[in-house]
Amino acid sequence: MSAQVLSRSAQKLRPSVFSELTPRIKELGERCIPLHIGDTYRLPPQAALSALQRVASEELGTTRYFRYTHPFGRAELLEEVSKKLVRDNGIAVPPSGIQITCGATQALCALAQSYLDPGDEVIVLCPHWPLIRGIVETVGGKVVDAPYKETIEDPGAVLKPLLTERTKVVYFANPNNPDGRLLNGTEAERLYRFCAEHDLHIWSDEAYEHIVFDGREKVSIGSLDSGADSPRVASVFTFSKSFGMAGMRVGYVAAHPSLMESIRKVSTHQIYDLSDLTQELALAALKQTPDQYQAFLSEQTREYEKARDLLHTAFPDSEKSPGGAYLFVEFENREQAWNTMLAWLEKGVSSAPGEAFGGLHPNYLRLCFTAVPFSRLKEAVEIIRSVPRA
Ligand SMILES: Cc1ncc(COP(=O)(O)O)c(C=O)c1O
Secondary structure (H helix, E strand, O other), X not given: OOHHHOOHHHHHOOOXXXXXXXXXXXXXXXXXXXXXXXXXXXXXXXXXXXXXXXXXXHOXXXXXXXXXXXXXXXXXXXXXXXXXXXXXXXXXXXXXXXXXXXXXXXXXXXXXXXXXXXXOEEEEEEXXXXXXXXHXXXXXXXXXXXXXXXXXXXXXXXXXXXXXXXXEEEEEEOOOOOOOOOOOHHHHHHHXXXXXXXXXXXXXXXXXXXXXXXXXXXXXXXXXXXXXXOOOEEEEEEHHHHOOOHHHOOEEEEOOHHHHHHHHHHHHHHHXXXXXXXXXXXXXXXXXXXXXXXXXXXXXXXXXXXXHHHHHOOOOOOOOOOEOOEEEXXXXXXXXXXXXXXXXXXXXXXXXXXXHHOOOOOOEEEEEOOOOOHHHHHHHHHHHHHOOOO
């Protein structure tokens, strides 16, 4: 078939950065210690597992979980998410300001399609989550890279020169993938004020909202939007990271109901609705008792912090990520990073190349410390230590 039929934006999408490495990873099979993707070895909360068991035993033979559900999300889940947003994020939105989505990924796709006309620009704080670039570009938007650290220190100095009449949105992940950087109260306020002064909207991607280390402060920028005259923040969350449920594909986006009306229409046209079973498990995770909920998240943070510290022993000169699931390690140049990545892979440890995370970090590698249990991570650290930097 002629490729002419495909849209320019589809043809321009980059293949997965891992595609070059996939044959070797496949060949290694079980022997590969997969630190290249952001997954977890942990089980979801017991409440979610019990819900799955209950559904399997009580609803087998009924059509309960095989029917369509409401396109915005189940009413009960919207209620619980609304309570959670106040409690965990300081974001006051009613259920009518929430859309349940197929993970944070589709939440961001719905935002891109809701906000952007071809040629509109999105400033993306870098290094950035790999998929955001393609999400913006497939609807004809243009990504403008800005350095994360410098931007949150002084948004005016960094962002002002990048503004054009097509600049519409600032996107960032908080905590960030790949380097775990996050926003404290002062930084969030500074960035919010700058965006308000320049009439910019904000997409706050908080996929790693609960994974924050060393007792640090992490502020959801959407909390500053509650009660604002011109609401400008859409906050994106997921059950993938906080509750180890990536395979269930459930997330949500929260924004002022005036913005949500369009986001909901777009989401309906993208996926119609989300599996009821998936929503049942998400609901179970949120409806744990407050003690169970806190205990699950605290234990997770403790384990991940220990894992971060272990992996960091292999890179004592690198920054210790303040949150998230990865170390982002600097090398002298792209070639050294790439050769080291290949040398680790030869010995069974996979990692992700820096160029996946925007144009500003080709000399970096990202390694996930939540993907495998501690004992396996230890093996990876030994392998990494045994390989001299190329
Ligand atoms: C920063 C960030 N945003 C969004 C996502 C997508 O999450 P989900 O599994 O909910 O689609 C990820 C997944 O790794 C991520 O790292």
